[in-house]
Amino acid sequence: MALVTLENLSYWYPGAARPALNGVNLVLREGEFVLVVGGSGSGKSTLLRLLAGLLGDFYGGKLSGRATFMGRNLLELDRRQVARHVGLVFQDPERQLVMTRVDREVAFGPENLGLPPDEIRRRVAEALELVGLASLAEAAVGELSGGQQQKVALAGVLAMHPRLLLLDEPTSQLDPIAAEEILHTVRRLNEEAGLTVVLVEHRLERCFHVADRVVALAAGRIVADGAVRDAARVLARDGDAYLPPVARLFARLGWDVLPTSVREGRRLLAARLDGAVPVSTHGHVSSGETGRANAPGRKVGATAQAGPPTARGIMRRRSARPTEGDALLMARGVWFAYENGREALKGVDLAVRPREIVMVLGPSGSGKSTLLKILAGQLDPGRGRVLLAGLPMSALELRERVRMVGYVGQHPDHYLLQETLEEELRFTLRNLGLEDGGRITDTLEALGLAACREANPRDLSSGERQRAAVATVLVAEPRVLILDEPTRGMDYALKTRLSALLRDLSRKKGSAVVVATHDVEFAASTADRVVLLADGRVVAQDATRNVLDGNLFYSPQINRLLHGYAPGVLKLEEALAFLRTVVKGAEAGAPRGGV
Amino acid sequence: MRFHPAVALAYVGLLVLVVLLSSHPLGLAALAVVVGAGLVATGALRSWWGSMKLLWPAVLLIVVLNPLVVREGATVLWHGPRLPLLGHVGVSLEALVFGLVMVFRLLFLTGAFFIYQRLVEPDDLLALVGRTLPRAGVMLALATRLVPTTAATYREVRLAQAARGVDFRGGGRMARLKHHLLLIKGLLLSSLERALDLAEAMQARAFGSGPRTAFVTHLWRPRDTAALVALAVALVLLLADLRAWSFNFYPRLDPLLAPGWWLPTFVVAGALLTPPLLELGWRRWPWLRSKI
Structure with missing residues (x-):
């Protein structure tokens, strides 16, 4: 039974020249679990607001087309009736609780x-x-x-x-475990109570497999709509930005069936490889430790240092911990307690070298943000020391410190208070007593913001605002860049762009980068080293592979997929190279028992 | 304290009334015990004491300025020089005692506020007034949430601007003023955006779509009846003999131990002690807990 029907529906926000929804045709049936995907500004949130009856009432603007809810005109329904049947959960919990x-x-x-x-x-x-x-x-x-x-x-x-539950990126601010709990609850409601669910989410690896149907939006139009597997195939054809990593991997391998979860992916692999790769119960390839890695039918070398597709060998690359000598920024035995007595950090040791990208992971409340503020000199540790280029952070004056360490917190908007983006950057330079000398142009170009130079920063899109906030500190050319949760609410394309930017900064300019994030996929694709915090303590600190390999939650999807086949594989490209080789070997009838 | 919000409100209201009506030094001494017990029983003593660092300028002003400018006291302790605008300054015993009494009343009123804060959650107030003044109740709850969120936003904006080299402590006065204006701008922008998000979330949950009902969770227990009876007794006795709580300071201080002052004062103070004593008993005496 159709719960909602949209027919040729278009919507323009007040004063907007282009429609946010453009000729949308959609039928939502009772009991469906629909995942809505699309880039920033594609109309996902607008669609949810339309279904929640907020567009006409709250935003105003212009609507055309027809929308019905249980056979009645949604646009003419009494607000109480809509609220009684349609529930909307927003992205930021703090901004919806009364x-x-x-x-x-x-x-x-x-x-x-x-x-x-x-x-x-x-x-x-x-x-x-x-x-x-x-x-x-x-x-x-x-x-x-x-x-x-x-x-x-x-x-x-x-x-x-409600009969229809709408969720607008409900897990974007949560750590993987909390996000999993929320999605599990929603799935249970859908299965056990028959609740119809429409979920908008950027973190596809978390939710693609729980949906029955996927609707993809681009520029306000529906570009794919169908059962998960069918939609996945369409999305794979149109570029695979809106597929979870596991489906993206199989799409790029050219396989017919695209799995949507790690479980499905592993089943497919097991069937296809059929014993070509021995699976170890310890998460390692069970073959010997020597041999050339890249050849099918050969054993995987444990000591190999080169890139993919060698399995164990390429992965177990332990990096020596940075010592005081080569560290640009160093925390030694740092403790911090807030006024209410909560100890946020308990004896943290961390060193960051030039040209290194360090990602700090951990559950909410584990002390990530506190650690970053202390590393940026914004908070003083209760005990312990922070050294910047060998000097105690506390001995540096504000200007000196800010010139060397750029810090962008969780709310980019708090950085953007001037009338134009150019003025924002000039403001930083003025505060630090620096001359422009082309810095503003260079920074804006590096961040892809040159076209926004004269724009009011608050009018920019969320991804642009995040980059604009980074620009306001990067214009001072700091030697260390510290970012707190920069990927919140970012789609895959924006994250890829941010990842490239951080790599450029690190590799070309020699900057050290420290990022706190809940996004394991982002960390796996970008970080050189990962620090895992729990309850204010460092529980793991090592090369990215060594920390993110073989965990239940703090591992990227690709790693969980290949767990036991190719331990240590974190990135899509590595998995692709590995599987192409292995599949080729399997199909060529390579002897069983080795790769 | 675990009382029905109506009883808690009655208790704090009466406490404030007695403090406002009382100017007798011994009556105030009795109130010191009452307010102290309330602060201890509600666990608000520490935060009340912490507020003293904000209050001391007002305290100093009352204690120092009042004796200097008031010339009605007959018992002059010190003759000062003649000052422009003020004329002859001097300090009298009566003005000094009056200033001290005012200070204590201020401290007790502050204490009553802290007790209120611990006793009555804004949501409780909303539940109480929900049937008659639903919008006012929601406003109250929102305003209460606004204080900590605004404080947090202030800290975040300040941190963000400091990360761009804004020195809120250094520089000249004009520079500091400009920086603080920037801070206020950031706070306003963020508050506006938050308000819009919240309004949208409230609208999505049918706020303002018609008459609303109230979610009542509080139970009426024997201790609520006991406390309410004690408060009723206190109110009747207070209104029956208001003179017992009054005291004339000028031109000379009334005698401290006037006949008949103590009985109503002690009874009212005793009745006002009932709620905190019930709470302490409830907390520390399991037998009493099971009975009330």
Whole structure:
């Protein structure tokens, strides 16, 4: 049964010349789990707002075409009726929570619907139980973690008993484990309660496999729509930016069937390779430790240092930890406690060398942001020392410090307060007593922002704003660049661009880069070294391969796919090279038992 | 403290009323015990004490300025010089005592505010007024959430600008002023964007779509009845003999131990001690907890 039908629907935001949705035709059936993909500005969020009845009411603008919800005109439905049937969970949990206590927050929607108090009590208890927060019913919302807050937001919507649940990048601010919990809950609701779900997400590796159907948008138009596998094939033909890494890998290998999850991918591999590659229960290729790596039918060399496609050999490349001598930025025994007594960092040691990209991973609240602020000199450690080019950070004056260390926090908008982008960069130079001398032009060009020079930074797209914030510190040509969660809300194309930019900075200009991120895929493709934090302590610190190989969550999809076949493979290109070789070998009838 | 919000509101309201009506030094001494017990029972003592660093300029102003400018006291302790605008300055015993009484009232009022903060969550207030003033209740909850989020945004904007070399402490006055104006601009822009996001989220959850109901979670327990009875007694006695709480400072101080002042004062203070004592008993005496 069709729950929602959109016919030739177009929408223009007030004052916009081009439509944000352009002739959209879409039918959402009861009980479907639909994943909406597309680049920034493709119209994904606008589509959700249309379905939630917010476009006409809240944004104004111009609509054309027809939209029906359960057979009735969606655009003419009473706001209360729409809210009763359609629930929308937004990206940032903090910006959608109204009340101060968890149970009251969940009750907010049912109260607005005018439900009787007994009914509200029952719904609140049920919704909190569903998201696993029953024990925190009386907790203060502000004291919860980001993941818990997002669950509260979800419970608040569920308590309104919607038939259609819309989620706008609900996991973009969460660590992998919290994100997994949210998506698991949504999947359970879809399967057990038959709730219709429309999910917008950039992190495709997290959610592609849970959907029944994929809708891809570009410039406000639907460019692919179908069951996951069918849509995946279409998306693979049109460039594979909106496929999860595992599907992208098989698409590039030219296989007919595109898996959407690691489990499916491993099944396919097992069937295709059929014993050509022995699988080790310890996550390593079980063959010997010597031999030429690149040849099918040969054993994989453990000591090989070159790139793909050698399996174990290329992967287990342990890098010596940087010593005080070669480090540009160094934290030694750093402790930090906030005013409320919470110890955010407990004896952290970290050294960053020039030309090195270090990524700090870890769950929310593990101390990543605190560590970055301390490395940038924005916070002083309670105990321990931070050395910049061998000098104590605390001994450096503000100007000196900022010239050497560029820091961009989680909110790029807080950097952008001037009238034009050029003025933003000039402002930094003025503060630091530096002359332009072509720096502004060079920086804007390097970041692909030359066309935005005269634009108001707040009018830029989210990806451009992120780069603009980076530009405001990069214009001083710092020797160290520190970024806190730069990929939040970025699509694959923007992340690829950011990755290239960081590599350029590191390789061509010799800068050291430190990035805190939840994005394991980004870390795997970009970092030279990964530091894993947990509860304020460093639990792993090594070359990217050594840290991200063989984990359940903190490994990229490609690594989990090839776990046991080719340990240590993190990147798509490495996997491609490895599998091409192996498949060729298998098909050529190579003797079993070795690669 | 685990009381029904209506009782908690009545308790804090009466506390404020007594502080406002009381000018008798001994009555204030009794109130010191009452407010102290309230602060201890609610766990607000530390934060109240922490607020003293913000209050001390006001305290100093009252204690120093009042005796210098008020000339009604008859017991002059010090004759000062003649100053432009102020004329002859001097310090009288009466003005000094009046200043101290005012300071204590200020401290107790602040204490009552901290007790209120611990006792009544904004959401509770919303639940109480939800049926009659739903919008006002939501505004209150939003305003309460706004304070910590605005403070956090302020810190983040400041950090972001400092990362671009803005020195909020150094430079001349004009430079500092300009930097702080920039900070305010950032705060305003961020607050506006947050407000829009929140408004959209509220609209998506049907806020303002028609009459709303209230989610009531609080139970009425025997301790609520006990506390409410004690508060009612205190209110009746307070209104029955307001003179017991008043005190004349000028031109000479009233006698401290006027006949009949103590009984109503002690009874009212005792009644006001009931809620904090019930709370402490509830917390530390399992038997009492099971009964009330």
